[in-house]
Amino acid sequence: xxxxxxxxxxIMELAKQQIAVxxxxxxxxxxxxxxxxxxxxxxxxxxxxxxxKCISMCMDRFMDSxxxxxxxxxxxxxxxxxxx
Amino acid sequence: MSxxxxxxxxxxxxxxxxxxxxxKAQVNAQLDEFNEICWxxxxxxxxxxxxxxxxxxxxxxxxRFIDTSVLITKRFAEILNKRGGMNDN
Numbered sequence: 001x002x003x004x005x006x007x008x009x010x011i012m013e014l015a016k017q018q019i020a021v022x023x024x025x026x027x028x029x030x031x032x033x034x035x036x037x038x039x040x041x042x043x044x045x046x047x048x049x050x051x052x053k054c055i056s057m058c059m060d061r062f063m064d065s066x067x068x069x070x071x072x073x074x075x076x077x078x079x080x081x082x083x084x
Numbered sequence: 085m086s087x088x089x090x091x092x093x094x095x096x097x098x099x100x101x102x103x104x105x106x107x108k109a110q111v112n113a114q115l116d117e118f119n120e121i122c123w124x125x126x127x128x129x130x131x132x133x134x135x136x137x138x139x140x141x142x143x144x145x146x147x148r149f150i151d152t153s154v155l156i157t158k159r160f161a162e163i164l165n166k167r168g169g170m171n172d173n
Binding site for chain 1: 095097098101102105109112114115116118119120122123126127129130131132133134139142143146147150
């Protein structure tokens with residue numbers, strides 16, 4: 001009772017899209033929390049230019065950090081595998 | 085994922101696809117956890133790049149966190165053993 005490949009393809013595409021959207025939302029949410037915490041210490045009546053600059057750098061550092069941590073994790077997993 | 089449960093019961097390829105996506109999501113969640121914890125520990129005020137000390141801190145943080153997890157698992161097993169499996173008599 002396998003479904004036809006068109007239907008399956010459709011479902012997989014839909015799932016991929018939903019996952020991508022969810023991931024993007026999650027990423028934005030995390031970035032907002034982290035960078036607000038680091039950059040906006042005393043909320044004023046608007047975001048001043050130093051706060052804006054900080055937020056912009058924070059986003060870049062967040063991505064840098066994510067890349068670095070992914071690599072470190074991957075390397076650790078490899079080392080563990082080799083040690084078995 | 086309940087939209088897909090009935091469908092995957094009859095379609096192996098779809099099941100495999102969903103299993104893979106689930107695995108990816110789990111890895112992502114793990115990376116997320118590292119990111120959150122190590123960000124707090126290693127990143128002070130955001131600057132124009134990650135300096136070397138910060139990079140080392142982040143990298144060490146991942147390894148030390150995993151070491152901690154391994155240690156706690158081991159020690160917990162020992163504790164359970166000593167207590168005779170946590171059974172209340």
